[in-house]
Amino acid sequence: MHIAVVGLSHRTAPVEVREKLSIPEHTMESSLQSLRGHEQVLEASILSTCNRLEIYTLVQHPEQGISAVREFLSGHSGLPTDDLTPHLFTFHHQEAVAHLLRVSAGLDSLVLGEGQILSQVKKMMRLGQEHKSIGPILNRLLTQAVSTGKRVRSETNLGTGAVSISSAAVELAQLKLGQSRGLDQLVSLESEQVAVVGAGRMSRLLLQHLQAKGCSGVVLLNRTRERALTLAADFPSLPVQCRSLEDLDHCLSTCSLVFTSTAADEPIIDAARLQGLNRRSSLRLIDIGVPRNIASDVTGLPGVEAHDVDDLQEVVARNQEARQQVAREAQGLLDEEGRLFLEWWDSLEAVPTINRLRASLEEIRTEELQKALSRMGPDFSARERKVVEALTKGIINKILHTPVTELRSPQTRAERQQALRVVERIFDLTPPVQG
Ligand SMILES: NC(=O)c1ccc[n+]([C@@H]2O[C@H](COP(=O)([O-])OP(=O)(O)OC[C@H]3O[C@@H](n4cnc5c(N)ncnc54)[C@H](OP(=O)(O)O)[C@@H]3O)[C@@H](O)[C@H]2O)c1
Structure with missing residues (x-):
């Protein structure tokens, strides 16, 4: 028996490929069943986030098991294996264990040390248990990955400072605004008319960072207006106007900076929509949704500047130097945890x-x-x-x-x-x- 992981991430695949492979929670059970239906796959669990899709398995034979997972990914995404394979990484046995521990600790994240990945690893374990696709080996490995993720955050400084995709998105907005004024630095968003589309976890973080970066007010749009109201209530000192998605066109006409972070399967903003509007000012769009909430055809429209989650790399690179040192310290702890798991496995x-x-x-x-x-x-x-x-x-x-x-x-x-x-x-x- 062998532990193997096959997957792709922001390091190996652009967002247009990643979004084709994303597995939403409502299709997780059937995906896990399909994997477990293969005679080679004894246990399986899926980590699906905006920046990665990784399938951890316990397989009979590494090569045959890995090729079964590749076939599953090709079938699921509709991409021929030849197109998909260059984007995939594969790790086996101790490298697979080490990779999961790095992921869980946030060391493989676009924003080094971000906290969301740990809850996503916990979710992968919960779904694997609920759908009975994991057994004693992956259960033990995932439990160890979660405890390692917690340990790294409590015993090193990796998790300190609010770091997330959302904070990077706000910084990207500040950087782009600065660049539009000829400055290569982050500037205040005080004068911007800002909208946030979506009222989930990432939008909450967006509001936190917008408030911290001096934003003077936000229009918050959500499919369910009540959820927007509930979220806004948690920010009493930030003026938040809550609207339903029906007001999206009005908001795109009047705002200068719009963040999108919904879990919609299809884009909610595209070129046709923007061309039909009588827009007052230039519009900067920052989309952290995966699948993307903004279609790629908006690129090049006059007065529109659009960024997706892959563009966050630019701002992330500016902050990573100091965190790299902490990441190196955390690696020692991961090595120790990896060794403990492998000792158990060998026993x-x-x-x-x-x-x-x-x-x-x-x-x-x-x-x-x-x-x-x-x-x-x-x-x-x-x-x-x-x-x-x-x-x-x-x-x-x-x-x-x-x-x-x-x-x-x-x-x-x-x-x-x-x-x-x-x-x-x-x-x-x-x-x-x-x-
Ligand atoms: N969680 C992360 O760490 C993370 C990091 C980076 C990027 N992202 C991406 O950010 C997006 C949001 O993630 P999240 O964790 O904030 O999700 P979440 O907490 O589950 O919230 C989902 C949001 O999307 C809205 N929504 C769902 N389906 C929709 C549809 N068909 N049309 C319009 N709105 C819809 C929901 O509206 P209702 O309230 O009406 O249901 C809710 O506001 C996702 O694309 C995700 O991949 C997530």
Whole structure:
């Protein structure tokens, strides 16, 4: 059995490819079932975020298992394998474990150390448990990934400072506004007419950062207006006008800066929509939705400047220097956690031998006990039988204790295999016939 991950991320694929592979929660169960339906795939879990789609599996054979996952991805996205493969990465065994721990810690994120990824890893574990697509191995790995993500954030400075895609989006707006004034620096958004489309988690973070960066007011549009009102209530010192999406055209005509962060499957703003408006000013659009909320055909429209999540790279690169040092410190902790998982995984190799050893000694115990009891005859009371039974079990457990502890203890693979062979020979444990 092998752990493998096949996936793609902002490092390997542009947003136009990533959005084709995104797996929304309502199709997660069928996707997991489809993966588990393959004979090679023993356990499966899916991490689907705006910047990555990663499929973690426990497979029988690495090559066949990985090719099964690639076929699934090709079928799901509608992209031929030849078009998809250049964007995919594949890691196997300890590299797969190390990759997941880096992801969970936020070290593989576009915004280094961002916190959302940890909740997304938790969600991947919850969905895998709910849909019964993960078993003991991935369950253990994902549990360890979550605890490692928490450890990194509590034991290093990686999580300090509010870092997220939303904070980067606000900084990009500040940078672009500065550049439009001939300055290569972040400037205040105070004079901008700002709108945020969507009222979910990312929009909440957008409001937080807009407020922190001096924005004087925001129009908040959402499909469900009540949700916008609830969100606005959490920002009493930021003037927020809540509107439904029907007011989107009006808002696109009057605002100068619009952020979009909805979970819509299709774009909600495109060239045709903008061309039909009588716009007052130039319009800067920043879309952090994946799939994108703004169609790519808006690029090049007069007076419109549009950015998607991949454009955040520009602003992120400016902040990464200091965080890289913290990331290097966090790596030591990840190495330690990865080693612990692999030790546990290696110790599983001893389980079949330990089970055969237990079964063999139990067989001897019951056989000898029966002989002894039959010799004792009917005079032996039920209570006395129980005492003798407990005595024999106690002896067997004492005998087993040292070899079982030794076989499970951390050691190299070669050492463990040698110990397993010795135990099998001494106790005459015939391995089961393969196949
Ligand atoms: N979570 C992250 O870490 C993260 C990071 C970067 C980018 N993103 C991207 O940002 C977007 C929002 O993520 P989120 O985590 O904030 O989601 P969320 O908390 O689930 O909120 C979803 C928002 O999208 C709206 N929405 C859903 N379907 C819609 C539709 N068909 N038309 C119009 N509005 C619709 C919802 O409106 P209602 O209130 O009416 O349901 C809600 O405002 C997603 O595209 C996501 O990929 C997320």
